[in-house]
Amino acid sequence: MGAWAFYITTLLVYFAVDVLSAFSLNLQFGYAGVVNFGFIVFQAAGAYAAAVVVLGPSGGVASFQQYVFGARLPFPLDLLVAAAAGALLSFVVGLFALRRMRRDYQAAVLLIVSLIALQVVSADVPLFNGSNGLTGVTWPFGEFFGATATGQPWLYLIYSLVICAVVCGGVWWLSRSPWGRSLRAMRDHEDAASAMGLNITSLRLQVFVLGGAVAGLSGGLLVEYIGAWSPGAWGYAETFVIFTAIFVGGVGNYRGVMIGTLLVPIIFLEIPRFLPAIGYPGLTDSLEWVVVGLAWMLCLLFRPRGILPERRLRAPRAEGVALDPAPAEGGA
Amino acid sequence: MAGQLAVDASSSPETPAVGSPPVLVAKGVGVGYGGVRAVDDVSISISKGEVVGIIGPNGAGKSSLLGALGGQVKRTQGVITLGDRDISSLMPHDRARLGLVRTFQTTSEFARMTVYENLVTAAEGDRGASLRSVVLHPRQTAQRELELRARAWSIMERFEMTHTADLYGRELSGGQRRLVEIMRCLMRHPRVLLLDEPMVGVAPHLTGKLIDDLRGIAQEGLGILIVEHALEVVRKLCDRVVVMAFGKVIAAGEFEEVVRDPVVQAAYLS
């Protein structure tokens, strides 16, 4: 396969992973109003879990990398473990971070979780192999199609697109369900929602854990493709790429979110590859992050409704009720 | 049937009965914010079919009392019973599920949901919208959705709000927001309704209709506790009036005798 085809395939796998992330964040942020500034941690947890269950038993201190609970699980157990890891960590974090408090405190607590997680992982060698991370992660179809995912990128692409479509479809369906509607009520007015009988604590934890599961799954999908897991790649800033994508595409609108994902983490972050290299290696990466930060700030300044804003759902008419002329979209 | 509102099967329409057992009872309720005692040893009871008004100057503790009853504000002392159940330490949503619902002083419509969605969401708080029932019992969920749809439309018709069904909460006028809050409460088949200044923002020529509506709702067997500033409204609407000042009940009884009470007049003038 040519270099170009490989490149495009890789981008599309990333796209599938990012769409999963963006859907998960949009469910939490766009629907439930939970500002998960620690999103990347749950994705990283899923990735780590997937890595250790496909790497095989750990060789212990003597081997070149250390980790816990090595195993060699077949598909789909690896991804289920990844999702479970994301969900479990979300649950634990959610137990304290989702307590009733000012929203900015809540966001700060989640950001702190993500800053601290990075420190712990980098420093704890027996558990996470320190800042070197793990390498040699294979993909679940090794015996059938070849040793690594990168050896069979087309297959892996189809595999990840199918998973992405199924999971995202599920997230979309849940968002449109009465449960998703309850989430929006909670987002709009917490006190009123609980005064109407919604259990806010439980709803928030549900959406946090569900989103965490999707995040973990997406992490697993990613790590099996790139074959390596290193803490440096899961910095707190990664979360904000996805947030920016959601802002650009349209908060609360999944089609918009997909477009935003295509524009921000894929097209925008890939453009520098085609520009002549400047400065020392790594300079463009740093500058990219600066631009992401600026884009984020511009989004907040101009508060765009995104390319496709959240859509108004028209009320289904009950039988025997006269139809009034529908109001104009986006009135008042 | 338009204009007819089904309330609990147990609470068939009846005239406000003097001496019928109270449905909501609060005994010795206190609320404190730091050192401030916003509500101090307040006792109050509401019977089925009865409209009780709370009046009092600003900062008297009326909203705090409603908060303590609804569970939004932490109570420092006292016991609250709904029917024969002690609800003092229940979470707000559990109180709502037992039939105690409320509106807020600053309107609390779901701003980015349509009026229709506001109504339907309110009704399915208990079981209908749980993740488990949505995933495991899609058919029941769909069935319930149909029931709620019919109920939502009939309530909107009763309040002449069908034309706003597709408007977002944030697109409504102040008065319409008040109506949405009340309609939302009614979606839940409440036993007791707590209203915090529901007439604020309602156009003057519509208050008469709202008073009639609320009286009609009470006739169907609800207890209503209403905080209201306009004495004219209180006079027309309430069976009994409770006057609060500085966190305490300073008078209670029929409107006419209460407003003539020198203590009350002093509290209002000071």
Add this chain to the structure above:
Amino acid sequence: MLAQLISSAADGVVVAAILAVAAMGFTLQFSLTNVLNLSFGAVMTIGGFTAYLANLAGLNAWLGLVLGAVAGAVATVLLGRGVLRLYARRHTQLFEMMMVTLGMSLVIDYGIQAISQNAIYGYTVLQAAPIRLGPIDVTPIQVAIIGMAVVLLVAVEAGLHLTKLGKALRATAVEPSLARSCGIQTGRVVLITWVVSGALCGLAGVVYIISTQSVDYTTGELFLPLVIAAAILGGVGSLRGAVAASLVMGLVTEIVAGFGGAAYSTVAGFAILVVVLLLRPGAVFGGAEDRQLVL
């Protein structure tokens, strides 16, 4: 065992002193403006790099300390006056303000990463042979840092309670609209607060890198969790609370580190906040729902 505990505790007091300087600055600006300023860590890094550059230029290390504080103050004023004001004019909510400060933090952090070529720079100044006091080894600079924290606490407290400006600041923090109608120029109060808290922030950045002996673009960001935790734990707006919370955090982190859990020392500090959150959320987060933006 006991000796280890005592020497860890001594280290803890040093960390607490650094933390206290930062937490005082954080709580001061937070209580006044109500903006949870996540760019605080980035400004600390600016302070640190300023001192590093000053040292590189051959300036005295104590002068570096002053320059770091100045840099922190200037950066904070620019961000507060230049950037946040822009958003306030467009009626940005408190919560979105916090997101804005996060964007600023991204821009500054990675801007510094770009300029600093993503490298770690050693900063060994003011180091001297430790003095032995029983089981404790302290260096003179550590003593100086602790002394500085105490002096700053007294100075800022005195400024808040004894000067006219301090009184204006406290009035504005409690009831901005009332303060304004009493003739207090809240704009000026906010400006002074940016200057003072920014200086504390920059200073904290410098003493932090003196103590860790290196600086890179993540310096402030990695310290930020403890600063926020200490400020929140101390009760927002209370300087003494922030200092007391810093002391607790400093002791806990260093004792955990001293007993072999270096990777988990920050976690341990954060865990205190989590425990408080779980046990008494009201004590930490109560009643601040309807605060308004003051810029």
